[in-house]
Amino acid sequence: MSSLLRIVRFTRTLAPLYTAVIVCSVLTAATALAVPFLIGSATDTVAGAVSGQVTTGTAVRTVVLLALAVLVAELLSTVISNVGGWFGDVMSNRMRTILSVRYYDKLLHLPQRWFDSEITGTIVARLNRSITEITNFAKTMSNSFASMLITTVAVLAISAWYAWPLTLLLLVVFPVYVWLTSLTSVKWQRLEAQKNEQVDIASGRFAEVIGQIRVVKSFVRERGELADFSRRFGSTDATTRAQSTHWHRMDVIRRSFLNVIFFGIYVIIFVRTVQGQFSLGEMVLLIQLMSMAKAPVESMSWVIDSAQRAIAGSRDYFRVMETEVDPRTAAMLGAPLADGSAGAGPTADDGPEPSADDLVPASPVEPVPGAPVVAFRDVSFAYEDGEDVLHGIDLAIERGEKVALVGESGGGKSTIVNLLLGLYEPRAGSVEVVGRPSTELPLDQLRSRIGVVFQDASLFSGTIRENIAYGRPGASDEEVVDAAHRANADAFIRRFPDGYEQLIGERGLKLSGGQRQRIAVARAMLKDAPVLVLDEATSALDTKAEIQVQKGLEELMAGRTSLIIAHRLSTVAEVDRIVTLRDGHVDEIGSPAELAASGGIYAQLLALQSSGDTRRLAKYDITG
Template identity: 85%
Template sequence: MSSLLRILRFTRDLSPLYTAIIICSVLTAAAGLAVPFLIGHATDTVAAAVGGETPTGTAVRTVVLIAAAVLAAELASTVISNVGGWFGDVMSNRMRTILSVRYYDKLLHLPQRWFDGEITGTIVARLNRSITEITNFVKMMSNSFASMLLTTAAVLVISAWYAWPLALLLLVVFPVYVWLTSLTSVKWQRLEGEKNQQVDIASGRFAEVVGQIRVVKSFVRERGELAEFSRRFGSTDATTREQSSHWHRMDVLRRAFLNLVFFGIYTIIFVRTVQGAFSLGEMVLLVQLMSMAKAPVESMSFVIDTAQRAIAGSRDYFRVMETEVDPRIAAVLAARDDEADGAAAAPAVDPVPGAPVVAFRDVSFAYEDGEDVLHGIDFTIDRGEKVALVGESGGGKSTIVNLLLGLYEPRSGSVEVVGRPSDELPLDQLRDRIGVVFQDASLFSGTIRENIAYGRPAASEEEVADAARRANADAFVRRFPDGYAQVIGERGLKLSGGQRQRIAVARAILKDAPVLVLDEATSALDTKSEIQVQKGLDELMTGRTSLIIAHRLSTIAEVDRIITLRDGRIDEIGSPAELAASGGIYAQLLALQSSGDSRRLASFDITG
């Protein structure tokens, strides 16, 4: 119950709708309760007429009026319950929106470490399942069960007025029935968690396969993927059988107890009527009231089943919502909230005059609790300088980029940007100063214009086109039927590798950040595409401080300095000419490239 109350607190903005639903539930219950009284009165009227106590004409007029009153009460119940149902539908949809938006907002601000341990499809599947289960329960409660509970409470009061043993038996039914149901909860929820885990993993893999369908087909893995998917879902069959068997065994006990109690209730009503304590009308009234009270109890199994699913879903939901965000991200969120409340935006942090644009000060770093992958990294990059990182795969080049972008925090040492420690810079300001072109262009499924303007959505059409021209992309864009409005498909699959990369370069040009990071931006391209993209990169690097990770050594021949890395440590720092003569990693790579020894060159594997 605490989990469900937490959902209500989490969505307190829906309070007006909650209030409207409660009012409709009360009115529906009142209209429904009027019917047994009217029918009981009609029964007494008919009995009096048959017994000769009331004239037939008078009785006929009375029962016709009663029938009209029953019609009015049932019509009122129908209309009001549907109005309440409308409020319930709107409320559940708004709740879905609130929960989904807040979940998405949370995901966007979780640290990179969290995503390293998650599967994209599983994150999506968990969102859909959790919120569906929560909103289904809330919708069911608001559309029907709330009014039934109010009706039951009223029945308790009325039955106590007529005969206290009836109220006593009804009071026994609910706690015992709920207690019997609760006996199943621990085991049921454990098994439900096991099923959810398998379904989430399978759904996550499903999303991965759809996103990588070309790889699946090219390696003829359709059967293998289908078999694994089937195995995951198939494993839930045994869990469901155990879960259902346990639930229905308990349901037999619950219903047997319910039947026994209502046997006692009906016996009391019938015997007291025979003894003259109740009139026929009162007997009919009480029997109908007991039936109204019985309905919520009988549906309790379904309600509790739905509630338990909602509780399990809410736990998965809040497990994500409770994940701690990076303190700097929390500061950004707080500033955003303050700005929304009318407070002034956080002031921009000015660069320190004369300080290096980028500086790593004795930085060491480890992923999670593993061994350090960077050891004592120490270098600076001055304004306008072009610096390249060269080293073997796993040497730490991409990790340095991740630290610069604030995706991770160093274990020791500090990363400085414009003379300020990066952990003192608001993350939005830090990342606004850095433009990145990755090896994977990482485009979205919208139009070319949307992708180029991703960092500056308000950019004009001319600014977008100018960025494309400078990235050597305008010509091929205009050959598309829709030009810049061309939809490029998921991850830009309708474009060639070179085209995707030039769009990524145009995106970085339009962002116009003073610091540029090129993370193997041409390593996956053929020679012709590389030449075209390199022209755009040369334009992009003009006047900017650049940090370059390169696959082909020819692309870094014109840099100011090269930093070589070996096993997470800096091996050498110097100009291309100095390192070419030093005999170190760069010199060895140059020699291998010149000799054409591709096998030995590949053994260096400098791409990671």
């Protein structure tokens, strides 16, 4: 239950709604409890009339008034319970919003290493399952169980007034019933975790397959993917059978115990009525009260089942929320969320929530005069514990300089870009931007200084305008059009029926590769960052598309410090310096002319190009 209490503390902004639900539950319970007293009184009146102790006329008036009072009580109970249900619905939906937004906020600020070991679809499936189970339980508790719990407490007090043995038996029922239920919890939750694991994996694969459906179809893998999906879900059948068998076996024991206890309760009521200790009306009253107490006990297994699902879901939720984030994200978390609070912050602690004032963006860091724009100081790095993929990288790039990285595939070129963007931290050494270690720069300030054009354009569903303005959402239409024009994209954009408002589909699938890449170039232009990274920006394009994109890249690089992961020797020949990498080490640094005569990697590539050996050129991601 501690996990559920954490959810309550985590959503403490919902306190007014929690209070409203509790008040409605108390009032609903009060009106419901009035009914047995009214019916008991009516029973005594009828018995008095039958025995001649009360005149018929008086009895009729009394029972009519009592029936009217029952009607009023039940109408009030109906209205108040539905008002409480409304508050409960609003509360559960608001809880879903808060938990979902904070989960998303947390994901956006988790380190790249976390995502390297997760499947995208599994992350989404976990979000849907965990939060659905939590909010469903909250809704159930608010709409029904709270009022039943209050009613049960009241019944215990009332039965103690009439006959303490009844209360004693009821007091035995609840702890024993809960104890018997708890005996099933450990095994049930273990089996539930096994099911969730398989469902999450299957759901993650489902999202992957749908996202890459063209690959699946082109390799005729529909049957294989369906078989794997069916196997994952099918494996939950045996788990569910074992889980259900265990649960229902225990439910037979629990309910049998309940039946025996209530047998004793009814015997006490009936015998005492026969002995004259209770009137007929009191007998009816007590029987109805016992029935009201029995209802929540009988539904306990269903409530606990729902609670256990919520507990399992909350554990998955907080497992993500407790993952540490880079402390440099603190300046990025000050924007208000949908629930009106500040961002999730570094942890999902239950302590006081940070305010927007506590998380104001850090002051802009000024460049160190005369320092290189980008510098790698004896940098070593490993993606996992083990052998480094970069070894002692020393490299400085001056303002306005164009530097190309050349080396074998897997030699560390893209890793250098990842370190520059702060996606990973070096194991040793430091990466400096504008003369300051990147670890001292808030990530938003670090990344705002760097524009990137990746090999994969990585567009989003939506309009062309939205994608170009992704780095500057507040950009004017004129600025968007100017960026597209300079990226050599304006002409093809205007040929679409909706122009810049044209929807491009998921990942821009309605566009050609060259069109997607030119929009990516326009996006980088509009960002207008002083440092530019081209990560094999044209390697996936044909010659015609490359020429079109290259014009935009030349415009983009003008006046900027550029780091280029090269794939065409024609591009490499135009840079100021080339850095060649071999097995994660810097092999050579020099101008294209110097390295052409050095006999190193670059000279070898030129020789291979001249000989037309495309097979060996491909080893270096280089084409002639």
